[in-house]
Amino acid sequence: MPPVRVVIANPVEGFPTLPLAASYRRLHSLTTVHATAEVRESVPRLRAQLAIVDLEIVPFAELAELCREFPSTAFVCVHRLADDAMWMKSLAAGAVDCCLSSDLTRILENAHRYVAIKEQSSAA
DSSP states (O other): OOOEEEEEEOSSTTSOHHHHHHHOTTEEEEEEESSHHHHHHHHHHHTOSEEEEETTTSOHHHHHHHHHHOTTSEEEEEETTOOHHHHHHHHHHTOSEEEETTOHHHHHHHHHHHHHHHHHHHHO
16 A cells, blocks of 8 residues: 555644654655645645544534545544534544544544545545
């Protein structure tokens, strides 16, 4: 499998990008942005296969637009208080999962799984 390009949309500098980079062996590049407009610009520019977006800066309506606009990118949502309702809304918008922003292990597991799924469906 080829390396993965990742965009992280987070409102603050506190997201653990270094552990993410160290833990995700297939990581090719990692870009952090702080607004929805930057996600919309960075995903196609980097040809990102994965976007980890914080729901505090990317509302569900924008998430749905991003998922439609970039169908080959796996969007994993995060939020500091993620719950079942957010998970359902995220999936309905087109994201592949919604996790607690502090749950780096789950984010990485889902990123790996869903990027592989997106790559397989794009190749078909």
